[in-house]
Amino acid sequence: MEIVREVDERVERVFSEAFADTARQFEQVFPRLFPGGEGRLVLTDPENMLTTGIEIEARPAGKKVKRLSLLSGGERSLTAVALLVSIFKARPSPFYVMDEVEAALDDVNLGRLLEIFTELRDSSQLIVITHQKRTMEVADALYGVTMRGDGVTTVISQRLEREPEPAA
Structure with a gap:
């Protein structure tokens, strides 16, 4: 015992x-993906940490919604990515x-996410499976799987070669 x-x-x-670390990061990451919005992580039963759950409160700018189930599909997807990035930042x-x-994601939200990917890339290696051209454009290397005419x-x-950053 x-x-x-x-x-x-x-x-x-x-x-x-x-x-605590992930919740702190989520409060910073969420408004970067939803400018003017607020997001936070809440424990369902903070008195019993061994059985508690975690709820995501997300309020994009101009909305009163907090429940994830009431967000649009794109907003839910972006909120999930915000949680994922928060975990990455909290526990690198x-x-x-x-x-x-x-x-x-639409073009504007993809741009916001790619900025965060660029930050993550400074301290970690990212392997991203994608069909998005813009995501490929920020990569250091591309790997593709294609089928030849004979079915193999x-x-x-x-x-990819990068242009050196101009000195400040």
Whole structure:
């Protein structure tokens, strides 16, 4: 029972710290993806950290909505990306793999997300599966899978050269 108690205490502590860091990041990332909006993470049962859930409160600019289910599909997608990026910033990793996370975004929102991707790229390697040309344009390397005329798939790759940033 002593071991179970120690494990529970450690899980509670680690979860609480990770949640606090992620919630702090979410409050910073959300308004960057939704200018003028507010977002926050809330525990469903803060008194019991071992069984609590997490709710996302999202209020894009000009809306009174807070429940995720009442947002449009694009807004829900962008809110999910904001949560994902918040986790990445709260608990950095050497690399991230994302599969078409920007597929439902319009041009303006894609531009905001690509700015954040550029920041993440400074400290981590991003592997992004995409069909979006703009996402490909900010990449350092592209890998594509194509099918030849005989039905055999082939992997092609291209390293992209970057123009050096002008000195300030």
